[in-house]
Amino acid sequence: QVQLKQSGPGLVKPSQTLSLTCTVSGDSISRGGYYWTWIRQHPEKGLEWIGYIYYSGTTYYNPSLRSRLSISTDASKKQFSLRLDSVTAADTAVYYCARGVDLFGMDVWGQGSTVTVSS
Amino acid sequence: DIQLTQSPSFLSASVGDSVTITCRASQGISSSLAWYQQKPGKAPKLLIYAASTLRSGVPSRFSGSGSGTGFTLTINSLQPEDFATYFCQQLNSYPLTFGGGTKVEIK
Numbered sequence: 001q002v003q004l005k006q007s008g009p010g011l012v013k014p015s016q017t018l019s020l021t022c023t024v025s026g027d028s029i030s031r032g033g034y035y036w037t038w039i040r041q042h043p044e045k046g047l048e049w050i051g052y053i054y055y056s057g058t059t060y061y062n063p064s065l066r067s068r069l070s071i072s073t074d075a076s077k078k079q080f081s082l083r084l085d086s087v088t089a090a091d092t093a094v095y096y097c098a099r100g101v102d103l104f105g106m107d108v109w110g111q112g113s114t115v116t117v118s119s
Numbered sequence: 120d121i122q123l124t125q126s127p128s129f130l131s132a133s134v135g136d137s138v139t140i141t142c143r144a145s146q147g148i149s150s151s152l153a154w155y156q157q158k159p160g161k162a163p164k165l166l167i168y169a170a171s172t173l174r175s176g177v178p179s180r181f182s183g184s185g186s187g188t189g190f191t192l193t194i195n196s197l198q199p200e201d202f203a204t205y206f207c208q209q210l211n212s213y214p215l216t217f218g219g220g221t222k223v224e225i226k
Binding site (some may be wrong): 046048049051060062063064096098100102103104105106107109110111112 | 164168210217
């Protein structure tokens, strides 16, 4: 059974960098077919797709975040990570990692990480 | 970006009722639509993909239909565990986008 477990700080200061990691168990992130994805949800709001990384290293980012965003993998640790620079209060949200399948959807999700941007 | 408009944003229903949620896309997305269920404090859970295909393990009272720009999610005979928020998501083009959500509450 595939599981995703998220880790990272819950509080980030304005203008600093938000970093989250998602550790995959029960599957290999080096296998094709899956898009290792980050999604966020602002308080009491809808869902925003952030971006993905494919096993080949190909990434695709939401244009609204592209200039500040980086998603990477560490296959040896079975992890993929999110890095969002120069954060503001508008980046306060619950962040989810997920496994995406083309034209299928996000079939496995992490538990969610509440990140607050505040001094 | 493709905009998804869900309606209603909120609905109140009783156990045993049937409810229908609509998701409208700003441009045609073929059948590249998924539906998710989210309960408070939990991650969304995939229910339906390719607009009408029920994911394995999801109860058959859930059904989806539509293509192009108009889609529906129907829940027949609502059960207590179905009271939640439902989101649609388009997978036709990047960036992937979600509808604003429909909260189904107990009347």
